[in-house]
Amino acid sequence: xxxxxxxxxxxxxxxxxxxxxxxxxxxxxxxxxxWYRQIHSQGPQYIIHGLKNNxxxxxxxxxxTEDRKSSTLILPHATLRDTAVYYCIVRAFYGGATNKLIxxxxxxxxxxx
Amino acid sequence: NAGVTQTPKFQVLKxxxxxxxQCAQDMNHNSMYWYRQDPGMGLRLIYYSASEGxxxxxxxxxxxxxxxxxxxxxxxxxESAAPSQTSVYFCASTSSxxxxxxxxxxxxxxxxx
Numbered sequence: 001x002x003x004x005x006x007x008x009x010x011x012x013x014x015x016x017x018x019x020x021x022x023x024x025x026x027x028x029x030x031x032x033x034x035w036y037r038q039i040h041s042q043g044p045q046y047i048i049h050g051l052k053n054n055x056x057x058x059x060x061x062x063x064x065t066e067d068r069k070s071s072t073l074i075l076p077h078a079t080l081r082d083t084a085v086y087y088c089i090v091r092a093f094y095g096g097a098t099n100k101l102i103x104x105x106x107x108x109x110x111x112x113x
Numbered sequence: 114n115a116g117v118t119q120t121p122k123f124q125v126l127k128x129x130x131x132x133x134x135q136c137a138q139d140m141n142h143n144s145m146y147w148y149r150q151d152p153g154m155g156l157r158l159i160y161y162s163a164s165e166g167x168x169x170x171x172x173x174x175x176x177x178x179x180x181x182x183x184x185x186x187x188x189x190x191x192e193s194a195a196p197s198q199t200s201v202y203f204c205a206s207t208s209s210x211x212x213x214x215x216x217x218x219x220x221x222x223x224x225x226x
Contacts, residue, residue: 034214043117043203043217044156087155101215103148103155 004088009108012082018075020107022088025069031092033064034101035073037084044087044103047073078111085109115139117218119204125224126194134189134221136204144207145187146171146215147179149200156203162187194225 005023012018024033034049048055048062050071055062061074075082087106120135138145143164148156148171158171162181176198178190187206191198201222205215 036215041220043205043220044215045217046214049214101156101158103157105153105155 006107018078020073034089036087039084119218138206142206146205147189148203
């Protein structure tokens, strides 16, 4: 699975959009980009994933560059409850066999009041 | 629908003691996983079970054994606990087929003295 690079930490003002970048320059054609987050002391929580196209759900938007070497997770209106470590993970879809996730150290997003 | 449940929530062991961490999911998922998370680190995969009756090693399997008791339950056993196994342990599950997502339990906080 391709390796990802994320900033160690970021700040965001409450109510503003939080834009979390991720570099995955060695991504291959069959690899998806996943985002999870981990609020302090809790288990990780799935946010969103995509392959080529931009994706949006009730939690966030995922923007993937055309060359797929980087992506940005956007939380449109950050709240204090969005303070968490955000993990960008790149993983191939193996057709239902071993859906292993390789977690890096992620980005600590601190939403400030 | 409780999702993924783990017991116990907290445990303190002495070096050399054994214990079993329990995990159960009620989402009819085929695949289950055990991760550990050390302070300031991302999650690391210990063992996984792609389907009932199968188990495989992850990144850090030494010192652990697992049992996929049935489709719902996946237990992690420490035969002779060591201080290096002090960590937070997370269980996760996912259905197989498609680029699906993992659902995590709340974690077990284990301290080995």
